[in-house]
Every structure is written in C-alpha cells, then in structure tokens.
Amino acid sequence: MSIPEAEPPALKFEEALSRLEAVxxxxxxxxxxxxxxxxxxxxxVRLTRLCTARLEEAERKVSLxxxxxxxxxxxxxxGEAEEEAEEDE
Numbered sequence: 001m002s003i004p005e006a007e008p009p010a011l012k013f014e015e016a017l018s019r020l021e022a023v024x025x026x027x028x029x030x031x032x033x034x035x036x037x038x039x040x041x042x043x044x045v046r047l048t049r050l051c052t053a054r055l056e057e058a059e060r061k062v063s064l065x066x067x068x069x070x071x072x073x074x075x076x077x078x079g080e081a082e083e084e085a086e087e088d089e
Contacts, residue, residue, distance in 0.1 A: 011050065013051060013054040016047050016050050020044060020047040023043055023044040023047065024044065027040055
C-alpha cells in the first residue's frame with residue numbers, strides 16, 4: 001500500500017487539518033507496517049507544522065483598529081481589544 005506524498009504548500013488550512021485527522025486515525029489504528037507508519041508520522045509532522053504556521057499567520061492578521069483618546073488609529077491585537085472594550089463599559 002503506498003502512502004501519499006506530502007501535501008503541497010498551497011493546501012488550505014481546513015484541507016491540511018482534515019488530512020492530519022485522517023493520518024492520526026490511521027496511526028491510531030495500529031495495523032500498519034513500520035515503514036508506512038513512519039511515512040504517515042512524517043506527513044503528520046509536516047501537516048502539523050503547516051497548520052501551526054497558518055494559525056500563527058492568521059493570528060498576526062487578526063487585529064482591530066481602534067481610535068485612542070487623541071483620535072488616532074492604532075492597531076490592537078484581537079484579545080486586547082476585547083479587554084479594552086470591557087474596561088470602557
């Protein structure tokens with residue numbers, strides 16, 4: 001049985017996550033020859049790194065522009081914006 005090659009870098013996050021879930025399920029099954037299990041494990045590591053990188057990139061992009069007391073716009077990370085909104089109430 002052949003193991004598919006690594007996913008291309010253009011793979012969408014949802015596709016990579018879905019493939020990673022399938023890889024984990026196959027590995028958890030435990031009925032693979034060692035070579036296939038190692039190949040799947042390597043693919044899982046690559047997919048994990050891809051997903052992590054995509055999540056970190058998205059986290060950097062998710063920010064809100066807020067006006068400070070002087071009316072100037074400033075960029076605030078998403079979590080901090082929620083905290084500031086709660087403090088203003």
